[in-house]
Amino acid sequence: MARFVGRKLLLIAILLPLLNWVGFQYAVAHPRFNPYVGGSVLKLWQNQGLAFPSYADYLRGLARGDLGELSNAPIREVLREPAKNSMILVGAALLVSSVVGLGLGMLSVSRRTMRIKPWALLLYSGGLSLPGFLVGVAAIGGLIYLTLLRGSSARILPLSGYGIDEHLVLPVLVLASRPALQIAHLVASLVESELQQEYVRVARSKGLSWGRLLWRHALPNVASAVAIAIGHASRIFVSGLIIVETLFLWPGLGRLFMYDIGVRADGRAPSALYAHPELLAALAVAFGAVLLLTDLVASVLAFWLDPRQRHPNGAQLTIH
């Protein structure tokens, strides 16, 4: 266990500085050229009398706890609020998707055939094929047209913006739907294959109740793999953050990222955020840290849930 965690920590210790370096160098080497407009960010920087900092200078700053600055504001301050906002969103989505995923997965195994119910399979294939932003756009469009049809100005749900209230509903719905279905699919398939085991047949023939069989026998055996899958879901969360924050104007890290390096096809002049080395280095580390730390927690949880290590390959279980 200690060795396993040690290896994971070593990986994090290697990858985070690497991400930092890549993010910084990426921004420095970025052509800074908007092909659609022809405006150059380099010129923008030069006009403002700014020079690109070197990585050595940046590292020296880091050692002092200085993340660099952006338009005369320290990046630490620039990142604080967005990081908090994104954390709230990801936390809520993680909670919702774990609970819904587990519940739905358990519900979708048929008691009679011990297989996944056909509607559930269809739901998983269909739901996992639905791009999240389409759900979001449909929800926003639907709400707009509903409001128009009802003719009253009373809002049903806020369409965009930040708030720890009903503002969370739509973003979390879009962010959590995919991971929830993925977790549910995995739980269902694992429980299904677990139920094909001989011991289940024996237990059934001895008259063990369905609920007991499911919760006492099947679930503990698959719990470890499910924990890993929940960890993997964090990958979708980070990708989804960009989409959801762009969609619902949630002031978080994903939106900052899109401002930073998004391709501006709308022809507007690139902002001061565009390809900013220090900001991008910090963002890369933030995204990587969320992913790697969730993965670490999930792996430890998986270890703890399954002391016998029934799935020696569990740590590499891939989900699609």
Place this chain on the structure above:
Amino acid sequence: MSRRRDPLLRIGLVLVAGFLLLGFVGPSLAPHDPLKVFDKVMYLDGEMVVPARQPVAPGRLPGLFPLGTDEAGRDILSRLLCAIRPTLLLCSIAVAIRAVLGIAFGLAAGWLGGLPRQMIDLAISAALAVPALVFCVAAISFMGAHRGLAAFLIALALTGWADVAAFVRNQTLSTLQSPFIESARAVGVRPRSILWRHVLPQLWPALPALISFEIGTVLLIVSELGFLGVYIGGGTIYEVARGDNPDTWKMLTAGYPELGQMLSGVWAKVIMVPWEPIIVGIVVFAMIFAFNLLGEGLRRQMDITRRHEAR
């Protein structure tokens, strides 16, 4: 294998075959040139309509524009029919590169021991630690979307191989532990032929399902990139005028159609041409659904616990 086919597999096969067919013959079925802007006056129930000035909703001119026109006054059906080919091509090439890279690295990681395996494992973990969408946006922004296909292929291929590699690695490791490898070693088969003749073929049954799922995944990323405004092909500039206002102004819109790109600029479209995102969204969903169903069906077909009960 049993003769009774899974309904999922059958639906998936039919849908995928349909989309492949559309990819092949779609552009020749298109009633109009996908780039043609209809800026001439047309008569509709006795009133004049200029699609370039006022987009035509689906069903208003069913003979001419069955699915209506987009915000620049181009036929959506023609654009859709032409869009399927480049998107499918992009996705299949990207998946092919992903699969080759993934199989090569996965086999190497499973086959080689010691330091090489640890290095490849590290590379896999590193690649898995980068979210695909973030990487694609960054990579394409770096190379420039105007580079077109090449930028997208590189971005899409460099991000997904790790999933395949992790799968192949585990599969290889478990194959290497099976008795027939041991006996092959015992009778003196050369390591190279063990790898090519005994380990590699064990991967083939799982591969079709894997590739099908991968195509679905890549399609999803392509559509999400499109939504974020990252798509193949540059834009074209068109002149707009609204209503009776005689002034025109220039706007940028997408050029040769591609599905991801038809999903870009959703906000403007939801207000001006709400039917376009709806139609394109349904098509994209159906396409991803088709490949996912096919993958799921193939996976179930290969599932040994299922085989005996299907008889």
